[in-house]
Amino acid sequence: MLLNKNKSDKTEHSSSVLKLQTLINYSKASAFAQPCSFFTSTPYQRPLRPQDTTDTIINTCLTIDELSHSQHLLAQRLLFNIYEQDMVFLPKPPAPFDFNEFKDFYDPTHTANGKTIRPLLEHYLYNWLKHEIHVNGPWCTESFIAHTDKVLDAIARSESKLYKVLTGSRQPERAARFFMIQCAGDFLSEASAMERNVLGNGGQYTSELFKILIDEYGYGIDKKKHSTLFENMLKDMGMSHHPHYYWQFYTASALSLTNYFHYVSANHSEFFRYIGAMYYTEASLALTTRHQSDAIRTIFNGSVSTEYFDEHSHIDIHHGRMALKRLIAPMIESFGNRIIPDLIRGFEEFKLLQDIADEELYAHIKWHDDLNEYRAQAATLHGKQPVDLKITEQAHELSVLHTHSNDELFWVESGELDFVASPDLIVRLRAGEGVVIPKGMLHGTCIVSPSCTYNVTAV
Structure with missing residues (x-):
């Protein structure tokens, strides 16, 4: 028995060493190399800090008290890139196109290393949610609707803290631009995670989901695509509209929102968690984007187009109804109440992550405003x-x-x-x-x- 235990320990140690080496190899890719600027001119350059790489990322998991750690930011950046290597990025003029960088970013060996460490990063970054969100008791369609309606009604009735923070900043335009940067990591490739859920044969459910997806993509008309509307907002604000130009300025919690949707979409056993999270974000955005639009109009005196937020105020009311009436309720009827805890978990987990991201945004804006006092x-x-x-x-x-x-x-x-x-x-x-x-x-x-x-x- 002792010999077997020693052999098991050696095997486990060897496996851990191999995983760490794979993590280090992935982190050292040319796409993540030391930059000469704080801004990236190409979507294929996403600098990291390899000195923050430790075995804690693959051998432990975060707690809610460790979200400010440098390892959290590094792990979110790593996981973000792993997911986005499944997606197509092509630079828009006048940004240059470097064919060698393009090939390096999507290199099969490199992407394979990423897929090897992906489950470890997902565990490290999101396992803590299980300890923060508890889904207890029996559930049925009526109790699900009652619970989620109560949450959404509270959002609808609450004052917008975002509006207050942005307009109340000592430098409102600077604060608004920093807010837009935190949105850019997701909004410039909006609904990409959703695409992972319409493949295969899901019958009427994936067809209904696809209707939401094609709305996001402007029904194939590029100028109506939601990401294009967001690009137009950035340009109106004097900002770069190129994907990940502001890569280094994404907060860990902003990355966590995008990564969460990829996490519950890339792992299809979490499909119902995805549906719950998607319902929360579609239904809540219909409420919050009105305040976001008001803030931008107020701060920039109407000189910035708010069509992106205004479109969501309209279409996400419809998307929220679609998610509930054409997806969630029929799914529960077809597959039973046993799927509801996953629906609730996704709904509540994304709400928590959104709340954390909001508070981190507000903390950064306050620090920026008070920097002279900190000096x-x-x-x-x-x-x-x-x-x-x-x-x-x-x-x-x-x-x-x-x-x-x-x-x-x-x-x-x-x-x-x-x-x-x-x-x-x-x-x-x-x-x-x-x-x-x-x-x-x-x-x-x-x-x-x-x-x-x-x-x-x-x-």
Whole structure:
């Protein structure tokens, strides 16, 4: 028995080492290499921070208290790319088309490595939901409708915090653009996860789902496609409409929303979780996009087209009804009440993820607004405790945007650098200056002097 146990331990260890090596190999692909800019000019370049790669990503799972960790952001970025290698991305003029980059991004060996580690990343990123969402008791169609109607009615009656945060920001246009960036990762390829659920032979149900899908795609007319309407909004706001131009500025929780839909769509055993989540988002968007449209119109004085949000205010009322009356209710009648817990789980899980993403967005906007206060706070804290890490970098060295799991004091000892919090918030820090970075806040740096030494201290 002891020999068998030792053999089992060795096999398990070898398997873990192989998985970690596959993760490292996938992370080191040329598509994820160190960039020379904070913006990506091609959909095939998506820089990562390989130094954040640890075996915790494949051997453990997150808890709700660890969502600010750098490993969470890295894992979401990795999983996002794995899913999107199943999708077609072609740059739009005037963005260049690099045929070699195109081939490298979709390289079969590389994508195979991604598929190997995908279940490990999914477990790491979403297993915590099982401990936060509890679906108890017997369910029937009537109780499902009563529960979901209560949730949606509460959303309809509530004041829009997003409208209040965006319009109340010290820099409303900057806040609105940062909000749009968090939407862009999903909205520029909208409904792609839904496509995973219309293949095969699902009878009337996949046919009904396909009707929603073709609505999203403008019935084959590119200028009416929802992603095209979103591109037009970005251009009106003076932003890039190219897919993943703002890749480094996506928060982990914004990525988690897109990844969740791919997760419950790519794993077809979770099909009913997908339907529940899809019902929540379609029915709630019909309510929330009105406030989003109002915020953009108010902030930009009507100079920005809000057709994207206005279209959703209209069509998602219809999509919500379709999801309930033509999908969910007939499915329960056909397959029984046993599918309802999965429907409820998907509905509640996506609601929770959306709430978390909203709060992370608001926290970033507040930090951006209060950055000068955080710079002043850094001056009062400097020198009061031992430095944790000192780094010297050379001119033009760039740190890909990332987060920390604790509040940190960032201080420049010599030289100069650009401290980047958003595309519209880049601050030049010189020797003797610094900033306090709250946990979970995206930030990056670029050295602008021949050499720069800075240090980081946990607060």
